[in-house]
Amino acid sequence: MKVIQIDKSELEAGLGKLEKAFRLIGPVKEKGYHLFKTLDSGQKPDLDYMNTRLSARSILYPQSEVMFEFSLDKADEQYAILREPEKDSQPRAVIGIRPCDADAYAVVRRNFDTPEYKDPYWLKNFEATTLVGLACSTPCPTCFCTSAVSGPFSDKNLDIMLVDNGDHYLARIATEKGEKLAADAGWQRPAEGAENRIEDLKLAAEAKIQSEISTDNLANQSLNDLYEAEAAIWEPEAFACINCGTCTHACPTCWCFDVQDETYGKSGFRMRNWDSCMYPLFSLHASGHNPRGTKTARVRQRFMHKLKYYVDKFEQGIQCTGCGRCVRLCPVNIDIRRICNKMNSYDPETCSCAVTS
Amino acid sequence: MTSYTDKIREISKRLLKEGKVDMVIGFAKGSVPMMHQPMFAGNAGDVDRFAWDGNCGINLANYVTDRKEKIGIVAKGCDARNLAVHIVENKISRDQLYIIGVPCTGMIDRHKITARVPGEIEALVEDEAGKTVTVSGAGFSETFDRADVLQENCALCMHRNPVIYDELIADEVPEQSEKEVDRYAAVRKVEEMSPDEKWAYFEDLLSDCIRCYACRNACPLCYCPTCFVDESKPQWVGKSVDPTDIRIFHFLRAYHCAGRCTDCGACVRSCPMGINVRALTKKLEKDCLENFGWEAGLTTDQRPPLDTFKPDDPEQFIK
Numbered sequence: 001m002k003v004i005q006i007d008k009s010e011l012e013a014g015l016g017k018l019e020k021a022f023r024l025i026g027p028v029k030e031k032g033y034h035l036f037k038t039l040d041s042g043q044k045p046d047l048d049y050m051n052t053r054l055s056a057r058s059i060l061y062p063q064s065e066v067m068f069e070f071s072l073d074k075a076d077e078q079y080a081i082l083r084e085p086e087k088d089s090q091p092r093a094v095i096g097i098r099p100c101d102a103d104a105y106a107v108v109r110r111n112f113d114t115p116e117y118k119d120p121y122w123l124k125n126f127e128a129t130t131l132v133g134l135a136c137s138t139p140c141p142t143c144f145c146t147s148a149v150s151g152p153f154s155d156k157n158l159d160i161m162l163v164d165n166g167d168h169y170l171a172r173i174a175t176e177k178g179e180k181l182a183a184d185a186g187w188q189r190p191a192e193g194a195e196n197r198i199e200d201l202k203l204a205a206e207a208k209i210q211s212e213i214s215t216d217n218l219a220n221q222s223l224n225d226l227y228e229a230e231a232a233i234w235e236p237e238a239f240a241c242i243n244c245g246t247c248t249h250a251c252p253t254c255w256c257f258d259v260q261d262e263t264y265g266k267s268g269f270r271m272r273n274w275d276s277c278m279y280p281l282f283s284l285h286a287s288g289h290n291p292r293g294t295k296t297a298r299v300r301q302r303f304m305h306k307l308k309y310y311v312d313k314f315e316q317g318i319q320c321t322g323c324g325r326c327v328r329l330c331p332v333n334i335d336i337r338r339i340c341n342k343m344n345s346y347d348p349e350t351c352s353c354a355v356t357s
Numbered sequence: 358m359t360s361y362t363d364k365i366r367e368i369s370k371r372l373l374k375e376g377k378v379d380m381v382i383g384f385a386k387g388s389v390p391m392m393h394q395p396m397f398a399g400n401a402g403d404v405d406r407f408a409w410d411g412n413c414g415i416n417l418a419n420y421v422t423d424r425k426e427k428i429g430i431v432a433k434g435c436d437a438r439n440l441a442v443h444i445v446e447n448k449i450s451r452d453q454l455y456i457i458g459v460p461c462t463g464m465i466d467r468h469k470i471t472a473r474v475p476g477e478i479e480a481l482v483e484d485e486a487g488k489t490v491t492v493s494g495a496g497f498s499e500t501f502d503r504a505d506v507l508q509e510n511c512a513l514c515m516h517r518n519p520v521i522y523d524e525l526i527a528d529e530v531p532e533q534s535e536k537e538v539d540r541y542a543a544v545r546k547v548e549e550m551s552p553d554e555k556w557a558y559f560e561d562l563l564s565d566c567i568r569c570y571a572c573r574n575a576c577p578l579c580y581c582p583t584c585f586v587d588e589s590k591p592q593w594v595g596k597s598v599d600p601t602d603i604r605i606f607h608f609l610r611a612y613h614c615a616g617r618c619t620d621c622g623a624c625v626r627s628c629p630m631g632i633n634v635r636a637l638t639k640k641l642e643k644d645c646l647e648n649f650g651w652e653a654g655l656t657t658d659q660r661p662p663l664d665t666f667k668p669d670d671p672e673q674f675i676k
Binding site for chain 2 (some may be wrong): 031032033037050053054064090140141142143155208232239240242243244245246248249250258262271273276280281284327328329330331332333334335337338
């Protein structure tokens, strides 16, 4: 892997050159917080940020996405035939994505790219996207990425990782996509001995992580025991929950969606929209029966999915990169760190958790 | 606020020990600043987790809906008004409740403070005199006048003391008067806009909505078994982030709350994007006051104006 140096004053010029070949996406602060937006020509991403309010999930996986269009006009030759709409296949680059969000793409990919099913929408977007990450020199106090499946300098799922080094970035190029983007931007100046500097900054950043979770025992726990830990975990944790979708909508690793048809006059489309396991409708059967009819059952589902079912199914750790958004945004303080520690330390003999915070 | 906390614990312990209630609902200190957690104590051993300060902005009336137990509940002015609404609407009965009334000087606006500091807040301290709020985090520490960082609904609140209660935890706090606060200034500003300006205002207001429904679910009024946006047989509203569907959700929800909303601010507080959804409900509150002389939740023996009719109504449409 090679490391180049990009002066901060050169960044803008480089991005200007990239505009021809890429749609640029970056953090923008409009209403007091940062969100990923497509940048207008000449618009700079605001890289002076902790993390975006919402994750980068929607860049590859929009909250609402049209899959098919159809005509309801009987006179139309294509009447009632599902047609794939034109999709934007233009290469795009995300400038300043945090490692936790990029690592979340690898998590989501396990669902969308399997031997049985390859999700065309997510995969096409993924293939068209180059990820220029920004290492976290100042992680948030609620971040726990180092004990989830990420880290402030994790670049295993980035094409380029920018590391803030004062008046310049050190940029570690990890992939061919990254090579191409750097060449297009005119960023070529090798940075000698930079690996040591990056390693120092990485250790300093990791030392700033204030919170951690214990996950070592999750795989060993019996699924049924955890499922049945109502008195020790699920009922007390679910009491405060209002069953909104803030956690699932803010999460970079949630992947569930709902398919809907909408019609306007004589045309319509089939789309998928993010769904949330917090909603009663999520599991409502056509018969009217709802197998997850209570709030407690829905809260259990969210955490069992991320911290047990996923762990057992994929054997790649937890379905969480420790970005901390759900912790920061939950209006009633349902804290995944506390719940994970409870699940990890649950003792079915005594029906209690060694760790309760 | 330590005295408030002590008093809440003391009363809760007594109620549970004497068997007067099955549970007490209050707040526990959250794991992150400004995010206290609604909790229940089912025995005297749990009550020491109860806490009280300016971060208890969630409306606890939301947690008693349709419950069967005998419940002690910690209630600030707006919570108590929503308990009154609940009683009128048969969502709980008065004799199931032991209301531990909290005279309130307003809750801290987490959105406002978050937007004013350069990093993530690690600690928040209110001075005992209730004048200042100091927040700190990596590389910053800032002190604000408490009045400047109150939730807007609290700054405009006319009913800080619980209207119904069984016991107050402290002396009543002075109420604000119409002379001191102009509670409908923001509404009038929108009323005075041209249609185009109004359109732009509402478009911008709801532009960041992600349809997580935190506003609805934090609202004690939103107890419908199935919300109109969740109905699937038939489906009334689209599920995508189409702006029309988002606006239908917000506008209809606001109308469902007309004459019932106590302006507790739980909707805005809960919104992950900090959208001021109160802009809609406050207008309807103003209309109810002006047209019917009605403020929600001040009595347990009168139904809200849009929930009732009079045979001698002067308007033609009723006849």
